[in-house]
Amino acid sequence: MSAYHQPIMVQTCLDMLQLKAGGIYVDATLGGGGHALAMYQTEPKIRLYAFDQDADAIAEAGQRLKDYNPVLIQANFRDLRTSLAYNKVKGIDGILFDLGVSSHQIDETERGFSFDRDAALDMRMDRGQELNAAQVVNESSTAELRRIFREYGEENAAGRIARAIETARADKAIATTKDLASIIESVVGVGSKESLMTKVRIFQALRIFVNDELGALPIALTDAINLLNPGGRIVVMSYHSLEDRIVKNTFKLEATDCICPPAIINCICEHSSKLKIITRRPLMADSEEISDNVRSRSAKLRVAEKKKGEQC
Ligand SMILES: C[S@@+](CC[C@H](N)C(=O)[O-])C[C@H]1O[C@@H](n2cnc3c(N)ncnc32)[C@H](O)[C@@H]1O
Known part of the structure; x- marks a missing residue:
């Protein structure tokens, strides 16, 4: 195998x-x-x-x-x-x-698909492609992020997470998977099944968007x-x-x-x-x-x- x-x-x-x-x-x-x-x-x-x-x-x-x-x-x-x-x-x-x-793709830390491995937020299946997940998170409007999380992650907390990203990136660019995971946890808490599933949905949504x-x-x-x-x-x-x-x-x-x-x-x-x-x-x-x-x-x-x- x-x-x-x-x-x-x-x-x-x-x-x-x-x-x-x-x-x-x-x-x-x-x-x-x-x-x-x-x-x-x-x-x-x-x-x-x-x-x-x-x-x-x-x-x-x-x-x-x-x-x-x-x-x-x-x-x-x-x-x-x-x-x-x-x-x-x-x-x-x-x-x-x-x-x-x-x-x-998930297991290779540097590909940046996984929230429990710290790496640059990348998520491109085709590494020749320009758009990556860091660009989406740092450059999309709050409304667009909310739409991505809603549409591609079917995430109920989409609006709150988009706003938390807006606040965090005003201070410093969101560069890594851990940065993004921490922002999600600041909204939905740490350690619960719901927190885990929210991270799964948000990362899935970004991956779907980045790779269209x-x-x-x-x-x-x-x-x-x-x-x-x-x-x-x-x-x-x-x-x-x-x-x-x-x-x-x-x-x-x-x-x-x-x-x-x-x-x-x-x-x-x-x-x-x-x-x-x-x-x-x-x-x-x-x-x-x-x-x-x-x-x-x-x-x-x-x-x-x-x-x-x-x-x-
Ligand atoms: C689930 S894996 C396929 C596993 C494969 N059936 C095997 O037996 O190993 C999906 C693969 O499809 C590729 N992929 C996903 N979307 C694609 C697309 N739009 N065009 C080309 N390849 C794509 C990914 O890069 C990944 O390698």
């Missing part, structure tokens, strides 16, 4: 992808390459295009998969369509998204669905309700024919369904996996299949 990241619901992903020899597949979130390796071990005769925006992941997984021949693409999956076109890929037989951050996670996802899902060959499957694992909602709604939209408002009697939208939804309810990890890997507890896996006769 890789110390970089322990892959989640591997067998379910493989069962759902239905890999076939000669097929073209995409791992949109390569991470440590655990899922990709399992894909090759199940069906070595696949062509795999593997994306990650984090150079560490590309290096780690490249090493791990060196006996196979994946095409490694260091890019944001929001650029899936253009990156695949650049590689002359016109259609794919399956795609896996395992969203969010890897254990490596909810902006990239719908673009990538739509492009992936368009690229799928008939019978090809899209498998998505998400770890919080905001992501899962986007996946559920995108699948639902693409599995629907007419999307005209109810008042329109004769359809003018000309929308036709491209997908068959395979999982009406999300699949979850079993209790054995959850006791072995606590991160699997929040995983929700949804699958859809491109209808026959539909292609990009």
Whole structure:
């Protein structure tokens, strides 16, 4: 098992992808390459295009998969369509998204994702990107911070924490994870479960904002669905309700024919369904996996299949 990241619901992903020899597949979130390796071990005769925006992941997984021949693409999956076109890929037989951050990103102190490791407030998955968490915390208006904490962290104390940040940064810039954790504790106290959960939500909100996670996802899902060959499957694992909602709604939209408002009697939208939804309810990890890997507890896996006769 890789110390970089322990892959989640591997067998379910493989069962759902239905890999076939000669097929073209995409791992949109390569991470440590655990899922990709399992894909090759199940069906070595696949062509795999593997994306990650984090150079560490590309290096780690490249090493791990060196006996196979994946095409490694260091890019944001929001650029899936253009990156695949650049590689002359016109259609794919399956795609896996395992969203969010890897254990490596959380555990590497210097990446600044974790409130219980002191480091510069960074949180960029792609370290070539300009915007980092310190800039967001120090330069956003109080109203914007409140919105970020509310929208991406679903945090009740969003306004109070935003105001505490405004007060603290007037004195000195908020530079580290510990600086931010202390400001949160000054609002919600230290040591309680609520204090811990508030830090989890605020750090999650910042991470989502810095990496524009909810902006990239719908673009990538739509492009992936368009690229799928008939019978090809899209498998998505998400770890919080905001992501899962986007996946559920995108699948639902693409599995629907007419999307005209109810008042329109004769359809003018000309929308036709491209997908068959395979999982009406999300699949979850079993209790054995959850006791072995606590991160699997929040995983929700949804699958859809491109209808026959539909292609990009
Ligand atoms: C949960 S980990 C994937 C773990 C992987 N399945 C494995 O078996 O090791 C998520 C990975 O997706 C990457 N990632 C997240 N959002 C991305 C995006 N928009 N574009 C490209 N990579 C992304 C992260 O950098 C991280 O390495």
